[in-house]
Amino acid sequence: MPEFRKKLTSREIETGILTWSADYDAQLRAVIPATLVFDVICDGQEFANLSVEWEKRSLFIGEPLSMAAADSEIVLTGSRDKGAQINCQIFAPQEKMVIRKRLSHQEHNGRYLKWFAREDELYTRLFTSRESFVVEIAGKRFKGRIPDFERRKLMIGELLRGFSPGDDLLIHWHHARDESILVIEREDGTGRAQPDGSTPLRALVARLLSRPLGEFNEGEVKGLIVLLEENKKLWERITNFQEENRRLKEQVNMLESLFEQFTSNSFFNSKKEFELWVAEHSSMFEKGMRVIHRNYTVNMPGGRKRRIDLLCQDRKGVLVAIQALFSPDPAQVNEALELIDHLRANIGAFGSELTEGQFKAAGIRGMVIANYEKTDLVEQCLQKQVKLCLVKSGCLIDLLE
Template identity: 45%
Template structure:
C-alpha cells in the first residue's frame, strides 16, 4: 500500500484544502483512485463525494481539517480494495501533545513511567525529535534520559517521589521559547476545589413539580420522601467532599514526612565498609525472606584474565543460588564491574561449581542481588535494566528493594 505524509500549513487549514508538489504526483496517483468521485475516512469520519484537482494538485476536504493546528502531520494510505475509502490520519504537532496517566505503585517504587504496547506510537511521537532534553517537576529540572522503547519505560529518578501512587499526571512539552534545551513537564492534576453536587438538577426538577398546579396527579407522600432522600444524599455528598479534602491534606503531610525521612536516610548509616558487610551477613533474612549465606569472598576469574571477588554466594528459599555483591559508596566504574560479574555468573553457571562442597551438584540457575548502603539513580537504573534485584539498606529497619 502506498503512503503519503506531509505537515499541514496554516493556509491549507484555513482553506480546508490539501495540496502537494509535482514530486509527489506518482505517490498521489497510487493513493487516490482514478474515479471522478471517491470517499475518504479521516480517523472515524467518512467523507464522500471527494474529487481531486490534478492540475492544481489539491484536494478540497472542508471543515474537517480546520480544527487542527498548523504543523499537524497528515498520513494518507491507499485503499485496500477498489471500493474501499482512502485512509487518512491527522496527528497533532509534537509540541502540542498532552498525555494523561495515573502513577502506579510499581512505577513509583521503580522511579520510572511505563506505558502499554498500544501507546507505543503515542510515546514514539512524543520523543520523536527530542534527543537532548530536561524533565521539570514542580519547578525543579533534571537531565532527561532516553526512553527505553523495548521495555516501554522512561526512567525519572528520585524526583518522581514528590508524587504519590494513584496521582493523575499530565505529561507535555513546555512552550517556553527562550530555553535552549526542550523541557518535558510532568504535572500533578489537582481536582477542582468546588465539587459539583450531582443531584442539584434532580432536586430542582422535584421543586418544579411541587410548584406546578395542580399536583393532584402526584402522591404527596412519595414526593416528600423523595425530597428527604435527596437532602440526605446531599449531606452525604458534602461529607464525602470533606473527607476527600482531608485525605488530600494527609497526602501532602505524608509527602513532607517522606521528604524529611529521605533527607536523613540518603547518607549511609555505616561509617566503614566492613560494618556494612557485617550488618548484611548477620541478617540476610531481612534483605530477602529465606535468604541464607553459603560462601564468602569467592575469587572469580573472568574471560579477560582479570580476577573479581564475589562478596557472597547465597541460596534463597526456592533453592536458587544468588550471587550477591555489596556496594558501599561506589563510583560508576565499580557499579559496572559488579553488574558485569553477576551477568557473567548468570551466563556461566559452571564457574561456581568448583566452590561448592559437593562438585557433583548441578546449578540450575544463578540470579543476581546487589545490596547497597545508599540509593543512587545510576545504580537503580542499571540494575533494573540488567534484571538484577537491588536492595538498599537505609536504616536498621528500613530496607527498600527493586526488581
C-alpha cells in the same frame, strides 16, 4: 496498508482543505476509495459524504484541519473493514505535543513512567531526535535518561515522588537557549467542574425551572416538588459519602505510615547476620541465581584489595557480583559501585583469573543488596545500571533496576 503523509501548511489549516501536488496522486488514489463519496474518521468523529476534486487536487475535510496546530502532520490510511471509509490522524509537531497520563501506584513506587503498546507512536514522536535532554519537575532539573522503548519505560528518579498516585500529569517539551527540557507537571484541575451523582437530576430541574410557570399544571407542579425533595435527599447522601470517604482516606494514610515504619525496621542485628541471610537466600532476589564464591578478593589499581561479598552466576550463565550493604553509608556505596565498575572494565582478565585461564567471561552484572533505602543509593544504582534489592524484612523485598 497504504497511507498518505503530509505536513499541513498554514493555508490548509486556515481553509480546512487538503491539497497536494501531482507527485502524490498515486499515493492518494491507493488510500482514497474509488467511490463518489466516502467517510473520514478522525479522533473517533465521523465526517460523512466527502469527495475529492482530483482536477484541483484538493479534499475538503473541514474542522479537523482548521483545529490543527501549525506544522502538524496529517496521516490518511484506508479502512480494512469498510471500503468507503478512510482514517485520518493529525499529529502536532513535537515541540507542541502534550501527553496527559495518570500516575499509577506502580509507577510512583518504581520512580518511572510507563506507556502501553497503543501509545508507542505517540512517545516515539515525543522523543524523536532527543539524544540528550533535561527533565524538569517542580522547578528542579536533572539529566534525563533515554526512554527504553522495548520495555516502554522512562526512568525519572526520586523527584517523581513529588507527585501522588492518581495525579494527572502533563508531559511536554520546553525549549531553552541551549538545551531541550522535558517538563513533567501536575495538571491543574481547578477549572474543571466536578460532576457528582446528582448532576443529571440538577440539570433536569434547571431545565424544568426555565419554563414559564404558567405552562405547568397542578400535577406537574407536584411532580417538580417531589423532584426537588429527592434532589435534596440525594445531595445530603452524597455529602455524607464524601465525608466518610475523607475519613477513610485519612485512616488509609495512617495505616500506610505505620506499615512504612514497621517495614523500615530491619530485624538484622549485624552486618555478618545480614550477609549470611543474603547468601542463604540468593534465589529470592533473582530466580536461578547460584553462588560460586563468597568473599572473593579482587586486586584494584594501586595495590588495593576489595572483596566481592557474593560472586554468583545467573540462569543464563552470566556472572553477577553482589555487594551486601548493611546500613549503607556514602563510603560503602561508592566502594561497592567502584568495584563493580572495575570488574566491568576488566572482565576479560577477571574471567581468566577466575577460571585459571580455561574460560573467558563475556560480561558481568552488578547487584547491590541493602537493608535500608537511601535516596543517594537509589539514584546512584539507577545511574550505574546496577540492580538494587532492598530487604526491609525477611519476607519483604523491593527490586529496582
